[in-house]
Amino acid sequence: MAVPTKPYRRYRSRGGGDGDLDALRALNTREQAEAAPKPKRDPKADIRIAGAPRGRRWWSLRGIGVWGWTWRLGLIALAAVAVWAGLGFWEIRSAVEHSNAMITPAARRALDTPPGGLLGTPTNTLIIGADGRRGETRSRADSIMIMRTDPGGGDVKWLSIPRDVRVEIPGQGTQKINASYFFGGQAGVIRAVRSVTGLPIHHLVVVNFRGFPKLVDELGGVTVRNPTAIVNCPYPGGRTVSFRRGDIELSGTRALEFVRVRKCDDDFRRAARQQAFVNALRGKVVSPTSLPWAPWRGAAAIRTVATDLGTMDMLKLGWLQMRLDSKPGNRTVLAGIPRYENGVAYVIVEPDVAERQIARFVRRN
Numbered sequence: 001m002a003v004p005t006k007p008y009r010r011y012r013s014r015g016g017g018d019g020d021l022d023a024l025r026a027l028n029t030r031e032q033a034e035a036a037p038k039p040k041r042d043p044k045a046d047i048r049i050a051g052a053p054r055g056r057r058w059w060s061l062r063g064i065g066v067w068g069w070t071w072r073l074g075l076i077a078l079a080a081v082a083v084w085a086g087l088g089f090w091e092i093r094s095a096v097e098h099s100n101a102m103i104t105p106a107a108r109r110a111l112d113t114p115p116g117g118l119l120g121t122p123t124n125t126l127i128i129g130a131d132g133r134r135g136e137t138r139s140r141a142d143s144i145m146i147m148r149t150d151p152g153g154g155d156v157k158w159l160s161i162p163r164d165v166r167v168e169i170p171g172q173g174t175q176k177i178n179a180s181y182f183f184g185g186q187a188g189v190i191r192a193v194r195s196v197t198g199l200p201i202h203h204l205v206v207v208n209f210r211g212f213p214k215l216v217d218e219l220g221g222v223t224v225r226n227p228t229a230i231v232n233c234p235y236p237g238g239r240t241v242s243f244r245r246g247d248i249e250l251s252g253t254r255a256l257e258f259v260r261v262r263k264c265d266d267d268f269r270r271a272a273r274q275q276a277f278v279n280a281l282r283g284k285v286v287s288p289t290s291l292p293w294a295p296w297r298g299a300a301a302i303r304t305v306a307t308d309l310g311t312m313d314m315l316k317l318g319w320l321q322m323r324l325d326s327k328p329g330n331r332t333v334l335a336g337i338p339r340y341e342n343g344v345a346y347v348i349v350e351p352d353v354a355e356r357q358i359a360r361f362v363r364r365n
Contacts, residue, residue, distance in 0.1 A: 156282075160274060204308050
């Protein structure tokens with residue numbers, strides 16, 4: 001009986017051996033793997049952050065190392081600064097719009113055009129303290145000073161004008177300079193100061209003393225170096241006030257008393273006290289320890305004044321106050337001779353002395 005033949009023939013490579021069979025099997029396995037459908041790649045799995053081990057989610061904090069912590073904290077700090085700056089700018093802009101609305105059109109016309117930007121050229125800003133009294137619709141200028149910022153010279157200077165300086169007011173004759181605000185308003189005092197000093201006035205800031213205590217209290221009080229002691233000096237309301245010489249802490253109410261009291265000395269010492277206070281106030285606003293709250297404190301201060309300065313100019317002025325020096329030698333009170341005329345006490349400006357003072361005021365140190 002014949003043996004049936006196989007329907008296939010066993011493959012054997014030339015020379016035989018199992019090695020070729022193993023190679024054939026490996027080739028077959030590789031071809032099958034390449035032909036198999038590939039799984040879809042998860043895009044999130046490809047997201048890797050510097051310093052993060054492969055395969056770990058980007059938001060995970062495990063095993064990120066020093067560099068990973070550094071860039072994450074830096075990113076958080078940048079975001080916080082951006083939010084702080086944005087909110088601070090919005091707060092200051094809102095306060096400036098409120099203050100700009102209180103400047104009269106006549107005052108804007110009376111101001112001189114600045115020769116350039118605040119950050120590049122010397123600028124004169126007239127600062128008025130108005131003593132609004134109950135029952136009166138108009139006020140007098142209780143304090144008058146010019147602040148000169150000079151970026152090129154690197155300093156801030158102050159020139160105070162005694163409130164009793166004699167001037168000629170159109171339509172009113174001979175008057176004290178503080179009455180120029182009563183008769184002519186903001187524009188009137190600008191013109192009067194320009195006539196006495198010969199200086200251009202580029203910007204205006206008016207502080208109403210009725211809102212003055214709030215300004216100081218918003219800043220948490222102010223430390224002032226008082227140049228002269230005051231003991232039991234009469235003050236409106238039938239009382240007396242005292243301030244020792246040297247560094248003193250002032251709340252809003254005490255600060256108002258400090259800048260207004262005048263019965264125990266003259267306008268020249270009073271102007272020196274006002275300059276000392278303004279310098280201390282400036283130091284409080286721009287202090288490094290106050291920087292986190294500076295926009296909000298600055299906005300609170302701006303809301304208590306009237307000014308023509310826009311938002312960007314206010315920010316520039318704040319920057320200059322931080323960068324420029326304000327030495328005691330940069331504070332000047334316009335000289336004059338006290339004199340009674342027709343029973344009225346005036347201060348008569350000495351032209352030669354005043355000219356030298358003003359020349360020193362505008363000269364770069």
